[in-house]
Amino acid sequence: MMENLAIQISASSCSQVLVKSPCASGKVQNLPQSSLFTVSLRTGSKFSSSRRPVALRHLCKQYVGPRCSTLELAKPSKENEENSSGDSRELLDRQEETDVNRKTGSFNWLEQWYPVAVVKHMDKLQPRAETILGRDLVIWWDRNANRWQVFDDACPHRTAPLSEGRIHESGHLQCSYHGWTFNSSGSCTMIPQLEKGREQALNSSRACVKIYVSMEHQGMIWVWMDRAEGAEERAAANPPPFIPYLNDPNYVFDIGMMDLPYGYELLTENLLDPSHVPFAHHKIQGNRNTARPLNLKVVDSHIQGFSAKREETMDLIFHAPCLSRMDFRIPPPKTPPKGHPLALKVREWIASRKQPKVDEEVKQISTIFFCVPVAPGKSKVIFSFPRNFAQLVFKLTPRWFGHYSHMAVIDSDLLLLHELEHRIQERGGDIKPLYFTPALADTCVMEFRKWFKTLAQGKVDYGAKSSSTLPPRPPRRVLFDRGISHVAKCKICSGAAANFRRLKEVLQIVSVALVGLVGIASSNSWHVLSNFSVPLVCLAIASAVTSIWLSRFIKKMYEYHDYNHAVVE
Ligand code: FES
Ligand SMILES: [Fe+2]
Incomplete structure (x- = not known):
């Protein structure tokens, strides 16, 4: 059916929108609140009218993908302009108002989502210290809630860093200084030093760790830095970029x-x-x-x-x-394909059998x-x-x-x-x-x-x-210390570095053992081995050389690698 539609996309009113247009179709998810677009288009057909071509182009590119580069927007026809519904006009007016606000407002640094870590780099047994906007955070795996938690990195007892703590047998986060322990909601569940008045202390708001709204999204852990009242609602209304x-x-x-x-x-x-x-x-x-x-x-x-x-x-x-x-x-490439005419014909035939795809090439x-x-x-x-x-x-x-x-x-x-x-x-x-x-x-x-x-x-x-x-x-x-910048925080690299170091040690042991073996064999006239003394010595040298090369490789990969522009030809 051909009809003009006005679409308002705003995360506060809906977080999922079905876009059907000549350039794209599919579900657009996780729209930030600021993505307020009003467009006039024909469903299932080429656009006949658009009041906000730039906004639509932006929407398509940001949330649907760059295929929209081929999108052609026709100028609104007089007829369509006149036929626009009252609702559509109202939305368009609101869009103009929003445009003004978007250009003149004041950016709030706290009311935003920040990616704080990559999920694949994290170790579930190890609380991790991170700092965002000057605020110290601890990220830890909460197996009871089956999710990553982000807390203020300060124990309410005497502000020791919780990131130096451990995951307690109960699955809660335990401070390593005096053993206070905290559950998913930041409540204190254990004060080992207290018997009398224990319940009262545990129920005190002063025993709670401050927690941040956080989520796992597209392979990263995200944190909402605003902790004022209503932060959860504001965070939900403004999802991170998709x-x-x-x-x-x-x-x-x-x-x-x-x-x-x-x-x-x-x-x-x-x-x-x-x-x-x-x-x-x-x-x-x-x-x-x-x-x-x-x-x-x-x-x-x-x-x-x-x-x-x-x-x-x-x-x-x-x-x-x-x-x-x-x-x-x-x-x-625009150059004509090269090759034997028969090979070109075969290639052409194979290409014609393929299912045509959009932007295939x-x-x-x-x-x-x-x-x-x-x-x-x-x-x-x-x-x-x-x-x-x-x-x-x-x-x-x-x-x-x-x-x-x-x-x-x-x-x-x-x-x-x-x-x-x-x-x-x-x-x-x-x-x-x-x-x-x-x-x-x-x-x-x-x-x-x-x-x-x-x-x-x-x-x-x-x-x-x-x-x-x-x-x-x-x-x-x-x-240029790679341990500081990456390796210490990456499970993949720290694991690989440990394996390379082990391999280096094995090669050193093999090298020494082979030299020893050759020495014993020659001094005892141990016939069987003395016949192989030359290959064994070669193997020992190869092991030693490989271990030296490995130690340089480990240093360059995981410890320190300078970059001098003047010497790169
Ligand atoms: S400072 Fe954390 S338990 Fe004492
Ligand atoms: Fe890594």
């Missing part, structure tokens, strides 16, 4: 994480700046010889972020406070980064690069090797950003006299700075840890 690729079986991806020695602003602007990749990540993720002008254009901006694009090949979204996402489409890769404000001069990045091609390579690559590649990428501009942040701070924190940005490649960096200054108060709400001074510059060895 990334369609992370739920799409046609895409392969892993999720990585690193703690960084520079703050949220530098991390976010860096991840909204694709033009640094060929230089700062030369020979790792790009190549300086392929750098080209990047004409980026902002298409929509509001209090919850902005979106930009580069022609038809790249879309960029900043969804405040954390998400920086770039979608790339790699069109098929378009390779897509997305770079998804969550920039998490930890404390002044410190941040955390959680990232994923889902793609719909080269799936076999991904499946055959061990996860620990994938993590090594991620660390190599992030380390290669780490020192630049750390130093840049200190320079900005030493000159009073104002980037205006320091940045000269004549190229369109810097569009998103400047748009982010504009959002930060005008809508987000020009500073992150770090609570009691707010400070205008950064932590002192650590030595280079500490800056």
Whole structure:
């Protein structure tokens, strides 16, 4: 049936919307409250009218996927304009009102979801310390509730860090200082030092740990940082951003994480700046010889972020406070296929037998980064690069090797950003006299700075840890320490590092044992073995050399790996 519809999408009124349009169909889930769009469209057919083409385009790209790049929106016809229902007009008016609010409101840093850890990196037996917005948190696996919990990392007895505690036999979180124990709701269930007056102390609100609203979402643990009354309702009404690729079986991806020695602003602007990749990540993720002008254009901006694009090949979204996402489409090569005419005919025949798919030949890769404000001069990045091609390579690559590649990428501009942040701070924190940005490649960096200054108060709400001074510059060895930035917090890498260390020790033992064996055999004229003394000595040398190589490999992979741009050709 052909009819015009007005659709209002708002998480406060509905969290699931069925989108049926020429560009996409399917369920759109987990919409943040700010996603208020009003569109006029024809169901099951080409659009005949749209009052908000940009909003619809934004909606489709953000929640349905980049296939919508082919979407064509026709200008509203006079007839349809006149026939719009009263309801539709009312919704359109409300949209305009919302647009104004979205551009002029004030961003609340606490009333947001922040990803705090990657589920696959977590150890269920080990409480984990994390800091978000200067607030210390402990994340622990609550087997009674079958979920991760996020508590304030301070014991109500004498503020010892609960992250240094343990999971008690009851499944509750136990403080390791005097043994107070806490259940899923933060209530104290045990005070070993008390007999008399025990019940009264346990029932006191002062014996409770403060808890945060948290959830597991798309492979990450998320925390809602606002703890004021009604926080649970506000958190439910504003779900974290939903990334369609992370739920799409046609895409392969892993999720990585690193703690960084520079703050949220530098991390976010860096991840909204694709033009640094060929230089700062030369020979790792790009190549300086392929750098080209990047004409980026902002298409929509509001209090919850902005979106930009580069022609038809790249879309960029900043969804405040954390998400920086770039979608790339790699069109098929335009050169005619080469080969023997018979082989070409066979290929053509096979292609004609295949089920036609939408965008079958378009390779897509997305770079998804969550920039998490930890404390002044410190941040955390959680990232994923889902793609719909080269799936076999991904499946055959061990996860620990994938993590090594991620660390190599992030380390290669780490020192630049750390130093840049200190320079900005030493000159009073104002980037205006320091940045000269004549190229369109810097569009998103400047748009982010504009959002930060005008809508987000020009500073992150770090609570009691707010400070205008950064932590002192650590030595280079500490800056590039992979144990601090990743390995200690990753079950996959710490497990792989332990296995490599064990292998190194085994090789050393084998080497010494073989040399000893050859020595005994030759001194005792032990005929059987003395005949093999040359191969045994060779084997001993090979074991020793491999163990030396392994110790360098372990150091480079899991301990420290510097990056010197000047020596990379
Ligand atoms: S400080 Fe936690 S039990 Fe004493
Ligand atoms: Fe790892």
